[in-house]
Amino acid sequence: MLKHEINDLYSAEEQIIDALPAMIEKARDRKLKKALQDHLKVTETQKRRLDEIQKRLELEPARKGFLSALFAKKCKGMQGLIEEGEKVMSEEMDPDVMDAAIVGCAQKIEHYEICGYGTARAYAEELGLSAVEKALKTSLDEEYKSDDLLTELAVRRLNKEATPRGSRVVNQRNIQGNKRRKGSRIKSTSSTPKKNSSSRTTRKKSVAR
Numbered sequence: 404m405l406k407h408e409i410n411d412l413y414s415a416e417e418q419i420i421d422a423l424p425a426m427i428e429k430a431r432d433r434k435l436k437k438a439l440q441d442h443l444k445v446t447e448t449q450k451r452r453l454d455e456i457q458k459r460l461e462l463e464p465a466r467k468g469f470l471s472a473l474f475a476k477k478c479k480g481m482q483g484l485i486e487e488g489e490k491v492m493s494e495e496m497d498p499d500v501m502d503a504a505i506v507g508c509a510q511k512i513e514h515y516e517i518c519g520y521g522t523a524r525a526y527a528e529e530l531g532l533s534a535v536e537k538a539l540k541t542s543l544d545e546e547y548k549s550d551d552l553l554t555e556l557a558v559r560r561l562n563k564e565a566t567p568r569g570s571r572v573v574n575q576r577n578i579q580g581n582k583r584r585k586g587s588r589i590k591s592t593s594s595t596p597k598k599n600s601s602s603r604t605t606r607k608k609s610v611a612r
């Protein structure tokens with residue numbers, strides 16, 4: 404399952420690298436453009452990090468045919484999120500509204516990645532693969548940072564500019580994101596396994612050996 408998550412994330416990062424230039428092109432706000440450009444560089448580093456992890460994990464070959472249905476070439480989850488984003492960006496709308504919409508699309512992508520990295524990190528931790536766990540945590544922290552920056556951009560400026568004066572229409576999702584306090588970050592359900600079941604952790608470690 405760890406290998407499957409790594410493959411899925413690798414495909415997701417590849418698709419994001421292909422999709423980001425169009426989002427950068429479409430964004431009008433200078434800070435949003437810069438945030439997306441910076442994220443493209445971060446994504447390229449994350450892809451290289453996954454490459455290293457893949458090499459490490461291949462030292463332990465998977466059983467032939469084991470979970471083969473999960474090892475599809477392309478991450479369909481990310482494909483869908485990107486297609487949804489492209490659909491939104493193909494619409495005619497005020498540039499301020501487009502910026503707010505781009506943030507919304509980018510955050511859906513970020514949240515998918517946060518879930519994937521959180522889960523993969525938890526698996527690596529349970530398997531006692533500390534170097535892999537550390538690398539995955541680095542990427543996870545970068546995803547959180549990008550997500551927080553997008554929330555800040557949206558709530559501080561972009562959503563206000565996209566909302567007609569006097570209107571009560573607001574982007575609820577971004578406001579909820581802004582209210583997220585430290586320690587209540589988005590986590591996959593399996594990101595903190597040790598807190599809940601230490602005996603399960605011990606058993607899995609012994610199986611992995």
Ligand SMILES: [Fe+2]
Pocket residue numbers: 416419445446449516546
């Ligand atoms: Fe990423």
